[in-house]
Amino acid sequence: MPKFMDIHHDMQGLTADQLNAAHQADLAIQSEEGVTFEHAWADTESGDVFCLSDAPSAGAVQRIHERAGHRADEIHPLTLSV
């Protein structure tokens, strides 16, 4: 299964509770698109949030994020991994 790194910008000041709630909202529906979100990390000063997933396509990642209420600004297929 391909891996993806997606990025959400402009999330300055995000709290731990907000990140957890957003991640849980993804987890609750991810299986409907065959996506597995592995981790989410936030730089709360720059406002960048990074999500690592296994997914069949970038579109599948975006559909889950959109339905959970937080569309990604970038979705990168991770063609190499080490």
Next chain:
Amino acid sequence: MPKFMDIHHDMQGLTADQLNAAHQADLAIQSEEGVTFEHAWADTESGDVFCLSDAPSAGAVQRIHERAGHRADEIHPLTLSV
């Protein structure tokens, strides 16, 4: 130990061998700054490379990357993680 996500831009066409060699160059000297690089992932079409590390500071991450010959363009302290 804080976590960091650093990003290298403009690495379009990077090969698996090149990513492995760059990562090994970091691993060979990382202990001198107390850094542990956990993973590196590349989107070879956009040219973005993402490195996840545990490190005492962003400066420590950058010093290892610079000495290994590949300065990071962005270094994000990951203040939240899930």
